Amino acid sequence: MNTFKRLKEFYWPHKGYFFWSILFLLLVTGITVVYPVILKFTIDNVILEGNFELVPYVAIGFFVLMALKGLFTYFHQYLGDLFGIKAVYELRDALYRKLQFLPFRYYDNARTGDLMSRLTADVEGFRFFLSFGFAQLINLVMLVGLSMGIMFYFSPSLALLTLASMPFLAVTVYQFDKKVHPAFTDIRKSFAGMTTKVQENISGMNTVKSLSKEDFEMGRFDSKNNDYKDKYVYTANIWAKYFPLMELIGQISVVVLLGYGGFLVINGAIQPGVLVAFFSLIWYIIGPLMNLGFIVNTFSQSKASGERLLQVLDEDEDILDKPGAITVDRLNGNVSFENVSHRYDEEEELALKDITFFAESGKTIGLIGATGSGKTSITQLISRFYEPDRGKIEIDGKTIDSFTIKSLRKNIGVVLQESFLFSSSIKDNISYGLPDAAMEDIEDAAKRAQAHDFIMELPDGYDTVLGERGMGLSGGQKQRIAIARAICIDPSILILDDATSAVDMETESKIQAAFREVMKGRTTFIIAHRISSLMHADEILVLDDGTVAERGTHDELLTIENGHYRRIYDIQFKDRHAVLQEAK
């Protein structure tokens, strides 16, 4: 029950719906158990005693009761549903909020499909129990309790004998739950694995098709699908084994009732109406007890779902605003690193070792080095996507955690190698960081990013809606929209992470022109593999295995004989030389 206790904050505020729903359920149950009593009265007091003038009244009374039962069932059902729907509405919001604030560290290992299935199937599983399972459980207790009470009132000995097999039914249901709960947890896990596969496949469709791996992908999906099927078959097997057993136990008590009850009627110990009433009442006990399997099942499913939801809600939001953090409107952009070391994982090696540099406001810093040398890590620390293990990172003379995360990041514009565009209009994509931006500001950002002209050529201009991941635009066009988005927030620090590596030379030169315009008055970090992209930087840091191996301007770095930078330059220069030679 701990899972339910811990998720109480979501459903308890809506308890009003629940209690009203339960009140109507009480009335429904009350009417249900009155039915056999009326039956007994009709047989023993109306028919056997020949009071036939009472028949119309009994019939009308019966009809009124049934009509009321229908009305009460409607309210019980509707209010119960509202209870579940309102509770999971807040739960979904809380989960989504959590996803927004979970640190990058979490997403390094998170699987999209798995998270999607938690937010959909698991939330639904939890709702189902809130809406139906809970009420069913209460209905069970009430129906069984009232029916037993009436049975004992009419004939204690017949009630005792008839109910003798019920403990066996309870034990069987308990055994069933023990087996079915882990089976349902496995089903949920398997479902998450399958959705992850589908999501990855759709996201990576370009790669799948370009390498003709459709068959391979189908095989991989088939194994996930198979696993899901097997888990279901296993669970179905548990159901199939336990259900007939439960039914058998139920039928035994009916046989006992008919045998012993018939004997009592023949001996005149009870009236026939009592036996008829017992025959209805016993089903009000067996039915719900057998249904207990189904209720336990929804309970198990929702418990498993609730656990998976709590796993997300319990994740640490370890990068938070420090108490007293200030909100800055605009930073100047003086960035300094002092002996900063960072590792992503306890077990991993240091990704950055003792990094020290100072980037004065408005200057451009180039970061170059082999893949994995730590270039992106430096920029991620500036945005406080991760906290460094050691050392001090300051902006404008204050450690970066002195600023609220929101205001810090509002001052940093980032353009990545492959920027993500949302499937909304170009206008909305550009103003994503500043939704209130005026149209002139959006156009101005687009002009400065050299994107305005091609946007105007699109059928709906700035209102053109992009497909998922910016489909329908070329790589260079997407990149220019991403640049416009980064400058729309007018950041004082700009990070260009390999922003031009995926585009052709002509587009690159256009984007470079866009950058030169955009970089004015901002501290800019350019990560690049091509020397041409960062040769004009005020300082270039050459990274090697997480350390700064060399630093200086382009000209200074070229003077270092056998230096890393010189070597990269030679390779790129010689390439160009060879191409030019070939072209002659």
Ligand SMILES: Nc1ncnc2c1ncn2[C@@H]1O[C@H](COP(=O)(O)OP(=O)(O)OP(=O)(O)O)[C@@H](O)[C@H]1O
């Ligand atoms: N999210 C992460 N989790 C764990 N390790 C990481 C993560 N990001 C980077 N690393 C590791 O940190 C080191 C530095 O990576 P980083 O991305 O900073 O290199 P880079 O120089 O930007 O490389 P590239 O040019 O390929 O983008 C690498 O060894 C990398 O494997």
